[in-house]
Amino acid sequence: MFDRVVRRPRMRSLARVPAVVLPVMILIAASGCGSGGVGDELNGMTRTPPTEVGRVALPDESPGGGGRQTRLRGEEDGLMLVYFGYTFCPDVCPTTLADLGVALGELPEEQARRVKVGMVTVDPERDTPKALNGYLGHFFAPGRFASFRTTDDDELARAESAFGASSKLGKADRHGNYEVAHTAQVFAVDGTGQVLVEWPFGTPSEDIRSDLERLLGDGGIGSA
Amino acid sequence: MKKMMYMAATAAAALAIAGCGSDDGSDGTTAAAGETSVSDAWARVTTPTQTTGAAYMTIESPGGDTLTAASVPSSVAGEAQLHEATGEEPMDSGGSMDSTAPMGSGEGMMGMREVDHVVIPADGTLTLEPGGYHIMLLDLVKPIEPGATIPVTLELEKAGEIEVDATAEE
Ligand SMILES: [Cu+2]
Numbered sequence: 001m002f003d004r005v006v007r008r009p010r011m012r013s014l015a016r017v018p019a020v021v022l023p024v025m026i027l028i029a030a031s032g033c034g035s036g037g038v039g040d041e042l043n044g045m046t047r048t049p050p051t052e053v054g055r056v057a058l059p060d061e062s063p064g065g066g067g068r069q070t071r072l073r074g075e076e077d078g079l080m081l082v083y084f085g086y087t088f089c090p091d092v093c094p095t096t097l098a099d100l101g102v103a104l105g106e107l108p109e110e111q112a113r114r115v116k117v118g119m120v121t122v123d124p125e126r127d128t129p130k131a132l133n134g135y136l137g138h139f140f141a142p143g144r145f146a147s148f149r150t151t152d153d154d155e156l157a158r159a160e161s162a163f164g165a166s167s168k169l170g171k172a173d174r175h176g177n178y179e180v181a182h183t184a185q186v187f188a189v190d191g192t193g194q195v196l197v198e199w200p201f202g203t204p205s206e207d208i209r210s211d212l213e214r215l216l217g218d219g220g221i222g223s224a
Numbered sequence: 225m226k227k228m229m230y231m232a233a234t235a236a237a238a239l240a241i242a243g244c245g246s247d248d249g250s251d252g253t254t255a256a257a258g259e260t261s262v263s264d265a266w267a268r269v270t271t272p273t274q275t276t277g278a279a280y281m282t283i284e285s286p287g288g289d290t291l292t293a294a295s296v297p298s299s300v301a302g303e304a305q306l307h308e309a310t311g312e313e314p315m316d317s318g319g320s321m322d323s324t325a326p327m328g329s330g331e332g333m334m335g336m337r338e339v340d341h342v343v344i345p346a347d348g349t350l351t352l353e354p355g356g357y358h359i360m361l362l363d364l365v366k367p368i369e370p371g372a373t374i375p376v377t378l379e380l381e382k383a384g385e386i387e388v389d390a391t392a393e394e
Contacts (some may be wrong), residue, residue: 087271090278090361091309092334094268095354098394131273138271166333173338175302177276177362181335184311201334202355 041214043207044188044197053082054193056162058120058148058155061129062136065146072148072159076191077222078114079215080146083186084165086123087135088177092184092201094139100186101139103208111216118146120159122167122182125151163187163195188212190221260285260383265390267374270367277301277361277368279376279390280352285383288346293379294359300374302363305338309355336360344380368392 053072060070074080081100085093097117104112117140121127127135132147139145150156160166165183172178184201188211196215199208215221265281283291294304311334334355342357344350352358359376361368368374372392379385 087274088276090268090270090274090276091307091336091354091358128273134271134273138269168333168335170335175362179336181311181333183332184334185332198332200332 042197042211044199044203044211045185046197047195051162051164051187051195052193053162053187053189053195056159056193058150058159060118060146061149062133062145062147064143067129070146070148071193072118072120073189073193074116074191074221075114078116078191079196079212079221080116080118080189081186082118082120082163082189084120084122084160084163084167084182085184086121086180086182087127087131088123089180089182096184096186096201097136097139099203099205099208102205103212104140104144106205106209107212107216111213112144114216114222115212116144116146118148120148120156122156122160123169123180124149124156188215190215196221259287260289260380260386262378262386262388265376265388266393267361267368267372267376267390269370269392269394270364272367274367275362275364277364278307278354278358279304279361279374280354280358281376281388281390282352283344283350283378283380285344285348285350285380287382288348289344289383290381291342291344291350291378292340292381295377295379296361297375299365301361301365303361304376305360305362306340306342307336307358307360308339308342309358310335310337341381370394 055071057069057071059065059067061067072080072082083093083096083100085096087093097119100117104115104117107115117136119132119136121132127149129147129149132149136145136147148159150159160183163183165187167180167182170179170181186199186203186208187195188197188199190196197211199211261284263282263284265279267277267279270277279294291306294306296304311332336358338360339357342350350357361374370392374390374392376388376390377385378388
């Protein structure tokens with residue numbers, strides 16, 4: 001259907017939103033009145049309606065995941081921070097993961113233990129399970145991350161599409177090295193599969209930490 | 225947990241160094257050739273399975289100059305290239321960005337590409353930093369470990385060759 005380089009189309013997210021919804025969404029944005037929810041006070045981006053990813057599942061190759069199909073969402077009272085990236089990425093990916101590590105390290109332990117980081121490799125060919133686990137283990141404590149990897153291009157594309165994310169393999173250079181352009185934000189998914197907030201690349205770790213505290217604290221998710 | 229806290233602290237330190245600009249070169253290595261100076265040179269620590277790395281620094285060159293190439297010893301990496309991150313601009317810090325619009329073409333997509341040269345403006349300072357320009361290290365011979373020193377040779381059109389020691393940071 002697609003050749004190797006463009007096999008994952010860049011634009012799919014528009015198709016997810018029915019045309020009639022668009023004007024309504026624009027009106028809401030223009031009038032500036034949100035729903036009055038916690039989203040109003042978050043540093044990251046929120047969407048109305050929130051992206052739903054509750055049905056998305058991929059094999060988790062982390063030691064605790066054992067390669068089982070695992071949903072890309074938080075525990076009932078927690079969050080999964082989903083990131084699409086690859087370990088050969090030396091610049092943007094480690095910057096983001098280091099920022100997440102800082103934010104999580106500064107959360108109260110009671111909250112931090114309710115958060116898991118789920119990285120989906122967009123480069124499964126080079127990112128072996130071992131490479132993914134070694135990479136994530138550098139930033140996060142054991143058991144606090146999931147290593148999502150599928151070698152089925154369509155399965156990966158469907159997962160990306162659900163998040164409104166995408167990736168594209170670049171051309172190989174003369175050494176056979178290639179890079180992968182990919183969606184760079186982090187998605188915070190609750191236990192029901194709703195994306196509560198997205199942090200674009202470059203969001204300071206302090207902003208991420210305060211968003212997490214707001215979402216996981218009193219009145220946030222997991223509180224009666 | 226302990227490890228995480230340690231990582232957090234060192235990463236914060238690395239970010240602080242990367243972010244502090246050129247007001248004070250004491251945190252990084254400074255080399256000078258004529259009036260050109262380089263400060264805050266660092267390379268990101270890599271894990272054993274990574275074969276690529278990145279180095280960053282601030283180059284000050286009153287009158288301006290052009291960075292045309294960078295190289296590292298073959299004992300460090302097979303090749304060094306000048307790279308530029310492409311795609312989305314980093315978001316402004318603070319402030320809420322309530323985006324209700326659907327995602328457009330490639331929103332939030334980031335990649336990188338090799339560039340032939342990087343211009344240092346006449347009044348100025350060029351900062352290589354995450355999400356902007358970096359010196360890409362390809363085919364790493366061994367992982368970049370915390371505290372290691374990576375010798376980087378910069379080639380500038382006017383200033384000529386400048387040697388810098390980039391310190392490995394998280
Ligand atoms: Cu690069």
